[in-house]
Amino acid sequence: MSLFAAADAIGLVTFAVSGFLMGVRKGLDLLGIVIAAFLTALGGGVIRDVIVGRMPIAFTEGSVLLFVVAGIVLALSLKLHKKERPERFAIFIVMDSIGLVAFAITGALVGIEAKFNLFGVMLLAFMTAVGGGMLRDMMVNEVPIVLTSDFYGTIALLIALLVYLCSLVGCLGTFTLMSIAAGALFLRLLAYYKKWQLPKLGG
Amino acid sequence: MSLFAAADAIGLVTFAVSGFLMGVRKGLDLLGIVIAAFLTALGGGVIRDVIVGRMPIAFTEGSVLLFVVAGIVLALSLKLHKKERPERFAIFIVMDSIGLVAFAITGALVGIEAKFNLFGVMLLAFMTAVGGGMLRDMMVNEVPIVLTSDFYGTIALLIALLVYLCSLVGCLGTFTLMSIAAGALFLRLLAYYKKWQLPKLGG
């Protein structure tokens, strides 16, 4: 398994865990919890595939499903829902950031392949990376957290911008992607621990 | 009209009534109520068709629309919105369960035709059967009831599992489908009157 496929798998597992935790917290029953886990992990990719008009990978390849199941089993066996705010554990933050970066890169690449313009590529990277979490939040009637706080969705947009520029000047390759991924991962973790926030206009 | 087409029509009428009632209860105006009825009845099928990439039936065939209109007219002429909790009338429960089963079977068959894996077939059956109701609940800012209580969405998943297994071993035919439908209908009604609930993990 390549490094990139590993990052993708880490993202699926982590996003499934985050959906699972939200489901428990919102009083969903077992079916609702499982759906929240699947929706959070796979929702972004399904939106991406529907937009570019291809059959969602999640419905034809079994492998991605295994990682979601793994996330649910992991959360259950570690009894994560009995712990306080497991989303703030350092290991969770790191894994979640790896998933964010991997999903954003996949989304950007699919957008470039579909010959989207810069906006399309940024939107596809954004939806792939945070669309599942937004669906999760909207489903349980929360304003998507990515819209109100934290320096998170911006990372996906920055990644898309860089990937798009690299593709324009023809330097898109494994090395460039790895550098972008490493830089974005560093930036995300820095933003988390420095508690960076985007400005608001209200007040 | 075959028995299956009749079950499908019953589902459309009942789901339209349920959308109508939710619209009245949430204080929507006449346009909002009509949209809630159409969305609840047709939303699941439209999601299914968009996912498999075919033109939504509701937009090209007029017959399905007539059943939605019939549901609205029925609810209006019986003044259902003046009654207390018409969703709990025995006749409503039976008709709603028939719709659940018919829609889940259609969704599963479309998924098998599109060569989806087990997950894809289950998701398509689930979305076809309960997607309209979920859209209805999310539109008026309720957590979809199918995620929090009752033994309802699980029926759609069980149906999809059985239909998928039958298709795998090559025994998918009218008789098998009828048996699955009858069994699922019985199970749903039993679950309703016994007040079965899936467990929750919170607390």
Next chain:
Amino acid sequence: MSLFAAADAIGLVTFAVSGFLMGVRKGLDLLGIVIAAFLTALGGGVIRDVIVGRMPIAFTEGSVLLFVVAGIVLALSLKLHKKERPERFAIFIVMDSIGLVAFAITGALVGIEAKFNLFGVMLLAFMTAVGGGMLRDMMVNEVPIVLTSDFYGTIALLIALLVYLCSLVGCLGTFTLMSIAAGALFLRLLAYYKKWQLPKLGG
């Protein structure tokens, strides 16, 4: 630029401003505000394009994006978010109504081209015109305002009905479309200043 393209551009700018204002009001951060502006302006068109199965225009043509950016820049430079209820300024109402009419006509024409039935054409006109605003409201957990009050979505449905009838009798041309647009615009402004409301059934 034709009169119709101008109306479309006015719609994009105005809808972007309305998303911007909602984002500020709901306490979103800068990223959330920008996304709310893009979603409100482009969401309806993207839904329309996904339903008829073509690549969303917003992702392949850059021009529509410029109008959204123009809306955001306009709102920022006029400091609209510091003013009280700018959505009620006469100029905003007129521009918003022009957008409503232009988007509804585009949606209806795309539906006719896709050989939809009357329902499909009406739904496509409705979703194109008010879908972006509904997504905006659902995203921040409001019941879509178009469902609860005002004589607004009904205009889109009336436009679709008229365009569909014209296409049936073969009199669809620039003059007919302009007449429908002018009549609908007049009706919308009349409805606004007369405070027309659709009836509710509750109580």
